[in-house]
Amino acid sequence: MEIRDKEKLVKLLEHWRDSVLKTPKSEHYDLSNESWWYEHLKEINNLISELEKTKDEKEIREILKKLFRHRGEKLIFASQAGIIPSFIENCAEEHLLMLKDIILDVKRSDEFKRKWIDEFYSELEKWNPDGVQKFRGLKGILSNIFGELFGKLHIQEYPIMNSCSRRFLEKLFEFDKYDYNGFYQAFEKLKEIYLKEVGRLNEYIPTNIEIDMMFNYFDKDEEGKRVFNEILKGALKMSKYEQKSKTEPSQNYWIEIGGPPSKDFIGKFLWAPKAPQWKLFEEIQKDDVVYHYVTLKGPKEYREKFVGKSKVKERAREIGKDELVRVMRNIDESWEEFFEGWENYDTFYLVELYDYREFKKPVSKDEVGFNPPQKYFIRAQPEIVEKIERLTSAQKEPKIDEKTREEIDSLLTSKKQIILYGPPGTGKTWLARKFIESETGDDREYYEFVTFHPSYSYEEFVEGLKPVPAENGVKFFVEDGIFKRMAIKAMCGILKNQKDYPEISKIADNLLEKLKEIERGITENSILEECNKLKKELWTNLISLDEEILKSLFKGSDQAPKFYLIIDEINRGDISKIFGELITLLEADKRLGGENQIIVTLPYSKEPFAVPPNLYIIGTMNTADRSIALIDIALRRRFGFIELMPDYGILERVLLESNILEDEEVKEIRKLAINALKALNERIKREYDRDHQIGHSYLFKLKEAVDKNSTLTTLKFIWYHEILPLLQEYFYDSPDKLEKVLNGRFVEVGDSYFEFKEVEGNDFLAELKGVAESGEQA
Numbered sequence: 001m002e003i004r005d006k007e008k009l010v011k012l013l014e015h016w017r018d019s020v021l022k023t024p025k026s027e028h029y030d031l032s033n034e035s036w037w038y039e040h041l042k043e044i045n046n047l048i049s050e051l052e053k054t055k056d057e058k059e060i061r062e063i064l065k066k067l068f069r070h071r072g073e074k075l076i077f078a079s080q081a082g083i084i085p086s087f088i089e090n091c092a093e094e095h096l097l098m099l100k101d102i103i104l105d106v107k108r109s110d111e112f113k114r115k116w117i118d119e120f121y122s123e124l125e126k127w128n129p130d131g132v133q134k135f136r137g138l139k140g141i142l143s144n145i146f147g148e149l150f151g152k153l154h155i156q157e158y159p160i161m162n163s164c165s166r167r168f169l170e171k172l173f174e175f176d177k178y179d180y181n182g183f184y185q186a187f188e189k190l191k192e193i194y195l196k197e198v199g200r201l202n203e204y205i206p207t208n209i210e211i212d213m214m215f216n217y218f219d220k221d222e223e224g225k226r227v228f229n230e231i232l233k234g235a236l237k238m239s240k241y242e243q244k245s246k247t248e249p250s251q252n253y254w255i256e257i258g259g260p261p262s263k264d265f266i267g268k269f270l271w272a273p274k275a276p277q278w279k280l281f282e283e284i285q286k287d288d289v290v291y292h293y294v295t296l297k298g299p300k301e302y303r304e305k306f307v308g309k310s311k312v313k314e315r316a317r318e319i320g321k322d323e324l325v326r327v328m329r330n331i332d333e334s335w336e337e338f339f340e341g342w343e344n345y346d347t348f349y350l351v352e353l354y355d356y357r358e359f360k361k362p363v364s365k366d367e368v369g370f371n372p373p374q375k376y377f378i379r380a381q382p383e384i385v386e387k388i389e390r391l392t393s394a395q396k397e398p399k400i401d402e403k404t405r406e407e408i409d410s411l412l413t414s415k416k417q418i419i420l421y422g423p424p425g426t427g428k429t430w431l432a433r434k435f436i437e438s439e440t441g442d443d444r445e446y447y448e449f450v451t452f453h454p455s456y457s458y459e460e461f462v463e464g465l466k467p468v469p470a471e472n473g474v475k476f477f478v479e480d481g482i483f484k485r486m487a488i489k490a491m492c493g494i495l496k497n498q499k500d501y502p503e504i505s506k507i508a509d510n511l512l513e514k515l516k517e518i519e520r521g522i523t524e525n526s527i528l529e530e531c532n533k534l535k536k537e538l539w540t541n542l543i544s545l546d547e548e549i550l551k552s553l554f555k556g557s558d559q560a561p562k563f564y565l566i567i568d569e570i571n572r573g574d575i576s577k578i579f580g581e582l583i584t585l586l587e588a589d590k591r592l593g594g595e596n597q598i599i600v601t602l603p604y605s606k607e608p609f610a611v612p613p614n615l616y617i618i619g620t621m622n623t624a625d626r627s628i629a630l631i632d633i634a635l636r637r638r639f640g641f642i643e644l645m646p647d648y649g650i651l652e653r654v655l656l657e658s659n660i661l662e663d664e665e666v667k668e669i670r671k672l673a674i675n676a677l678k679a680l681n682e683r684i685k686r687e688y689d690r691d692h693q694i695g696h697s698y699l700f701k702l703k704e705a706v707d708k709n710s711t712l713t714t715l716k717f718i719w720y721h722e723i724l725p726l727l728q729e730y731f732y733d734s735p736d737k738l739e740k741v742l743n744g745r746f747v748e749v750g751d752s753y754f755e756f757k758e759v760e761g762n763d764f765l766a767e768l769k770g771v772a773e774s775g776e777q778a
Contacts, residue, residue, distance in 0.1 A: 008172075035205060191207060222499075226559060257295060266292050271351070273349075313354045426644040456573045461481045484609065490612045575635050
């Protein structure tokens, strides 16, 4: 696996080494010989040993409660979900035994299994379907829990994967967020560099534990976080917005045809006996591309499919049989799967691979037109490479370009809230989501999404009264809206790290935990009451401070976690009614810590309220619904605005540019679609206005089409079911203008009506060419 910025990693490692040598033990790590880390491991192993021995339901429940406790001294730090202790406390015996079996399998297994997460999720869903449905991040939390538990039970061989360790590695390596195998590859690469640059800081502590403590230091220690953010600032940008380089002309393309015992073997090594029939291995060059095809002998779900591709790290080297066995057993200690007849050789070629990229959807041999020969390793023919790349190109996730990211970041920093506006289909919501996902690591703890509509109200957005059943009928309590919740979370995100005011820090930390439980669907009265009590205590402490001291708590909050609220279709709601008096508080200088800081009293709860400096709002606005000129002047003054218009350059890059040849007929149809959209929008601007153009994203579906027939079918669907209905809405009362916009194509216009004509095949393309023509139909 390739590292993005080794130099910056080395600087981090050097800082860590110097910190430990100076102070071997701190709040967030302990490399002394009496490390508390061992006590955690010992207790976890003891609990699971007890779990193995007992069949008593009460004892099982008590053991699991201790293992998954989420208050006090946690054993599994990822166990932040209150729904899990609640499940253990209240679920039926059959669900409890299923969890026991899963935990014991984690202990006994020599590989991480995704099925643990799926099975436990299924049990939680059976027990509390409504709670699980509301709990959007549950699978991610379960991935962290089992990644941490598996690592702690197998710490000599495997690392601990939780949000703390993953956040560190994601800055330097590329892997899927909850993929343990990808995480493991990144960890092993880091470990290799760690041992070279730092060495063992305590020979009695396993290296995997040392590195995990380092993750903890850079994630939680104030000095560690500061250094981490400072050193990795450039690497972070690179990791989120790096552009994939085009294929070098000198690269060779190869296909590995094998039946590995598990997917863990794929993308790590190529090997074959040193014999005349395998001299092909001597032609392999550094950075060559290898496609991995799995035969009928491989894992069932991958059979007769291309599952991914990787690159060659170095040219083939010659090794002995014993060394080959050792290399393979590093992947699987029980390995003994020589290919038939190969066990008789003493010398082998070995090629190390890197940058393995698993295809999100494996590609079958029939899709590619590949007839695998009875060989292990062959050159890939250009037409096979072309087909694989074309079929998998649609799986690649688009990224925000650096210029756009910097524009959003800069405007948010100065204004604190922005609106992305433009015609439909210009990527406003996509851009808002992608920006926030990249900034937060797609951690839903730090962002929320809401859509405004005409009936959306202050009571839903800020706070309102909610009826609940009571002994004597109904009683009302004040329910916090999404904006108020996010503001309190962001405020607590700053205050929980205040060392000068430990009481405030403790209250903020506890309140943050309660808010997380409520968001996860745990809404018992006791939780709500405790949350309200903590809010009252927090504000009582804050308001008792001198105003300048209070401001100082929120100044210099650049290192505090950032929280985001996406408001989709912000112009469809009544802004004055939804924000009410709080619209003033959005301004940077009116926020907590600002020069003109304002704290108000809310009408329902009578609680104090203010907006913290680390809460950012991104709104989206469809100009076809409402012009920006009609937006409330109070909103326009307080928000920054970024216009997004149809971008044909993006379309050309996505649909036409490639590092390999495309089917020419497909390219021509795509070009025609782009030209038709350009001409259509020019006429819309002339006959209506620029705010009602058709956005480029409508044509993105074409990238999934792989041949002429599928391209035509997809384009026809886009045209008849998405673009023409939009034009019908725009020009419902103006059939003559509609005819002009379409250049006399696809439509029949009468005295007081119009009808769309549906045409097929080449006739459809001919009509589309008429739309794309620059002149007007006579």
